[in-house]
Amino acid sequence: MSVSVSIENVSKTFGVPGTEFVAIKQADAQIQPGEFVSILGPSGCGKSTLLDMVAGLATPSRGTVSIHGQPVTGPDERMAMVFQQMSLLPWRTIQANVEFGLEVRGVGEAQRRRTAREMIDLVGLNGFEEKYPSQLSGGMNQRVAIARALALDPEILLMDEPFGALDEQTRRIMGIELLRIWDKSGKTIVFVTHSISEAIQLSDRILLMSSRPSTIREIIDVPLARPRSIEDLSSETARDIELRVWKVLLEETGAK
Amino acid sequence: MLQFRVSPNLLSILLIQAAALVAAALAMNALGGIFPFLPGPTHIVEEGAQLLIRPEILQDFGVTLLEASFGLLIAAGIGISLGLVIGSSAALVSFANPLILALYSVPKIVFLPILMLIFGTGMGPKIANAAVHAAFPILLNTLVATRDTTVRHEKLGQSLCMTRLQFATKILLPGIVPPVFGAIRLGVGLSFMGALLAELFQSEAGVGHLVHDLYNSGNIAGMLAIILAVLVIIVSLNGIMAAVENRFSRWREI
Amino acid sequence: MATTGSLLAGHRAFPRNSKRSQKLGQLIFVVGFFLILELLVRSGILNRLIIAEPSRVLLRLWQDLFTQELWTAFLVTFWEVGVALVMSLLVGLVGGGLLYHYSTVRKALQPVLVGFYSAPAILLYPVFMTLLGPNSLMIITMATIMGAVPISVNLAIGFGGIDPILLKLGRSLNLRGPRLMGKILIPAATPVLFAGFRMGLTFALIAVIGLEFLTYSGGLGRLISWRYSIFDSEGVYAAIAIVCCLAMAVNYALGVMERRIVNRF
C-alpha cells in the first residue's frame, strides 16, 4: 500500500537571506493511509508550519512533502484543514459557514444543505444553524470549523489544535466523536495538539517535535487497542507513554 | 521602526516614486501640447523659484499658516472636549451621533457665508472656516474612541476598584490618544483647506488671495508653482505627523 | 491612515436606528434650537442682518420651491454629484483593486494618496479651470478625482486589513481571482469599503458645491454665493438649508444601501 503523507528531508526557513529564521531544521515522517497521527511539541516549535506544508499552504525551504507519492504543490481537494485560529466567516450563519467549502467546490444547493445539517448535528450544534459566529462561544465556533472541514469529506484531514478552545469534558467527547468518524470513514488524520493525554487517546502514532530549530525527535507508537476505554487510557502502557513524552518535552523546554 | 537601512523593497518603492514623478512631468508636457496655455514643468519651477523668495509672498504663506493653525487649535479644543463629554455616556452618544453624522456629510463650505456675515472681513472668517472644516473628524474620533475605550475596559476598571479619575487618567486618556492624534493629523489638511477656500472667496490676503491674483493676471506657471508648494507643505506636515504617530503607538499594530 | 478607516468603520458600532423616544428627543432638540435662535433674533440680542430668523428662512424656502431658479440649480448640482459619484465609484474600485494587488505600488504612492485626500486637493481647481473652463465638465472631473482617491485608498486598506486566516482558508479551498473577491475579500471588507464610499461622497460633494460656490458656475453652490453677493441673507440661509438636506439625503440613501448589501451576505 502506498504511503498517504510522506515528509522527506523537510526544513523551513522564514525571512530573507541575511536575517534568516530557522523554524524547522529537519523533519522526516511517513503516514500510512487510514492512520491517525498526532504532532506534539513545545509551543512555537513549528507544528502549524509543518501542517501548512502538508496542506500546500506553505512550501518547504528544502525537501518535499508528497501525497501518495505526488509532491504537494498547492492546496488539494483530497485534504481539508481545521485552523488553529478562529476562521469562520463572521458575515455567514453557522449553516452557511459549514456549507462554504461545498459551495466553493460547486456542490448543488440541496445536497450541501443536507450535508451541512448532518455535520452540524454531528458536532452537536442543532438549533444554532441560523445564528452567527459572534453569537456562539469559542468552543462552539471551533466545532463549526470542524464541521466545515468534515463536510468536504476529505481523504486526509489536517487539524491544527482543533479542540484547543474546548473544555476538558467536551474535548474528550469530541475526541470520541472524531474517532467514530475516523473509524467509519477510514480517513487519514494528522492532528496537532499540545495535550499529551489527547494525543494518547486519539493516535496510532505520536510525532514528537523538539524545540526550535526543530526536528522530529521521536515517533512514538501508541499500542492501545481500539476503541479505547477510560481504563485503557489509564493503563500501565498509557502511563508509560505519557511519562516518556513528558520527559522529552521537559528536556526540550529546558525544565528539569 | 526608525532604522533607515535600504532594503530591496524600499529601493523598489523609491524607484516607483521616482518613476511616478517623471511620469507626472511627462504628462504635464503632453498636456501642454494639447492645451498651449499650460506651462511646462521647467517653466513652473523657474517661476516658483522667483516667486518663493519674495518677502510679500512669504508673508502670504505666513498669513495662511497662522489662520490654519489657529483654526486647528480651536477645532481641537472644541472637538476633543465635546467628544469626551458626549462619549462618556452611552445615552448621549446614541442621542448625538446621528445629528453629528448628518452634519458631517454636509460640505462645510456652505457655512462660509454665515461665517463672513458674523466675522466680517480679515482673518476672522478664515480662522472660523478652518475650525469648522477641521472640527468634525476630531469630534467624531474623540467620541468614538472615548466610547470604545470605556466599553472595552469598563470591567477591568471595576474589578480593580478604580476611581473615575484613575480610570480617566490611566485607561481612557492613553487609550484615546492614537485615534485623536490621527484625527488632528487629518485636521491639518482640512484646516488649510478651510483657510484657503475662505481666502479664495474673500480675496484679501494669504495664499488663496495670491493664487487668485496670479490666476487673474494670467501667470499660470506662477499659480501652479504656489499650489504645488502648498500641497508639498501639507503632504509633508501629514507625513511628519504620521511618523510621530507611528513612533508613539507601536502597540497599536493592526 | 488606519485611523480614517477605523474612524468611519467605527460608526457601525453605534446604532444608527435609534429608538422612537430618542428620535422624538432629537426632534425636540433641533426644533428647540431653532426656536431659541428665533427668540434671540426677535429680541434683538442677535443681529437680524447676520442671522436671519428661522421662521423667515422657512417662509423663503417655501417661496423658493415655486421658483425655477431653485429647481434649475438643484438639478444642475444633483446631476453633477450623481455623475461624479458613479464615475468615482468606478475609478475608485478599479484603482483600489490595483493598489491592493500591487502592494509595492501601494507603498510607493501611499504618502501621496493619503496626503492628497487629507490635503486640500480642491486647491488644484484653478488648474482645471485653465484646462476645461468654469463649467460642469470641470466640476465633474475634479469631483470624480476627489471622490475616487478615498474610495480606492479605503478599498486597499480594507482588503489589506482582512484577517489573514480568512485568506488562508480561501487558499486552502483553492479560491482565486474573482471568486476570492466575491466570497471572501468583498464581504470581509464591506464596512471599510462603505466607509470609503461615504468619504468619497463627502469629498465629491465638497468639490461640487465648493467649486460652484467659488467659480459662480451653475448649481446650488452658485446660488449661495450669488445671494450672498446681493446681500440676500434669508436667501443664503434658505439655499444652505437645501444643500444640507441634499447632503443628508444622499448620505442616508448610502446608509440604506449599505444595510441592504450587508444583510445579503
Ligand SMILES: Nc1ncnc2c1ncn2[C@@H]1O[C@H](COP(=O)(O)OP(=O)(O)OP(=O)(O)O)[C@@H](O)[C@H]1O
Ligand atoms: N509567516 C511567518 N514568518 C516568520 N516566522 C514565522 C511565520 N510563521 C511562523 N513563524 C515562526 O515559526 C515558528 C513556528 O511557528 P508555528 O506557528 O508553526 O508554531 P507552533 O508549533 O504551531 O506553535 P503553537 O503551539 O504556539 O501553535 C515560530 O517561532 C514563529 O515565530
Ligand SMILES: [Mg+2]
Ligand atoms: Mg500552532
